Amino acid sequence: MLKISGIGKTFFPGTVNERRALDGLNLEMKEGDFVTVIGSNGAGKSTLLNAVSGRLFVDTGTVAIDGVVVNRMSEHKRARYVGRVFQDPLAGTAPNLSIEENLSLALLRGKPRGLGLSLSTKRREEFREQLTTLELGLEDRLTAKVGLLSGGQRQALSLLMAGFTNPKIMLLDEHTAALDPQRAELVTTLTQKIVDQGGLTTLMVTHNMEQAIRLGNRLIMMHEGRIVYEADQATKKKLTVRDLLKEFATIKGATLSDKALLG
Numbered sequence: 001m002l003k004i005s006g007i008g009k010t011f012f013p014g015t016v017n018e019r020r021a022l023d024g025l026n027l028e029m030k031e032g033d034f035v036t037v038i039g040s041n042g043a044g045k046s047t048l049l050n051a052v053s054g055r056l057f058v059d060t061g062t063v064a065i066d067g068v069v070v071n072r073m074s075e076h077k078r079a080r081y082v083g084r085v086f087q088d089p090l091a092g093t094a095p096n097l098s099i100e101e102n103l104s105l106a107l108l109r110g111k112p113r114g115l116g117l118s119l120s121t122k123r124r125e126e127f128r129e130q131l132t133t134l135e136l137g138l139e140d141r142l143t144a145k146v147g148l149l150s151g152g153q154r155q156a157l158s159l160l161m162a163g164f165t166n167p168k169i170m171l172l173d174e175h176t177a178a179l180d181p182q183r184a185e186l187v188t189t190l191t192q193k194i195v196d197q198g199g200l201t202t203l204m205v206t207h208n209m210e211q212a213i214r215l216g217n218r219l220i221m222m223h224e225g226r227i228v229y230e231a232d233q234a235t236k237k238k239l240t241v242r243d244l245l246k247e248f249a250t251i252k253g254a255t256l257s258d259k260a261l262l263g
């Protein structure tokens, strides 16, 4: 479903601010794979997701979604295949539109313009049903402005919207990080549910190692723009936070001694 081959991305090349965010990264995901992504700040996790969503174009390598190389396809065009939820609860929804208008927009994503936001009774009923599954009472507030919702409610809505059109790839970038522990837990549970229901191929970035181990069927650790550790389903089942911390330490130690060796 997703095949990433040797992608590289350097920001501000040839300047003092040069940053190699992706460094020949390879990743292949089968349909229904749910990969959690961990790694320290600046490891290139968000850049990887941006390369898949089309927010940025890679310098080298290829990104293929369901067999189609999308390197030169705009973010707008890719939106048909890619669902996305960001860390910022404000990023995924339009605050001045109502819940039902936001849901309609999500349905129209990637479709030709001019279909309009008109809502049939049937459509409203469908929205109500889907909102009921969130168990946040939003089904009774279809016409409320989304700007009035709490962060957790908005993230839950974003998640529902991202999964709406059965995307080929679902991208989640620390989407529970801005929430209080209880809401984070709720959105985490919801994530698994929406992914399972749709059998969605999912890439989820998180700094929460317990969550990274618990969710999904594969786990990868990124460092300096590459995948430096990978756990398959069987390994992940036995994995502990301690194991991951050890991996982190080894990788950090290795780069430090490499640098020392290089003088």
Ligand SMILES: Nc1ncnc2c1ncn2[C@@H]1O[C@H](COP(=O)(O)OP(=O)(O)OP(=O)(O)O)[C@@H](O)[C@H]1O
Residues within 6 Å of the ligand: 011, 012, 019, 020, 021, 039, 040, 041, 042, 043, 044, 045, 046, 047, 048
């Ligand atoms: N648009 C950009 N312009 C310039 N540099 C960028 C841009 N986006 C990312 N970078 C740089 O690329 C590197 C990787 O950044 P990225 O945001 O992918 O890291 P991350 O793993 O998501 O980190 P975090 O855990 O802090 O979110 C960093 O050094 C960052 O400063």
Ligand SMILES: [Mg+2]
Residues within 6 Å of the ligand: 045, 046, 047
């Ligand atoms: Mg990031």
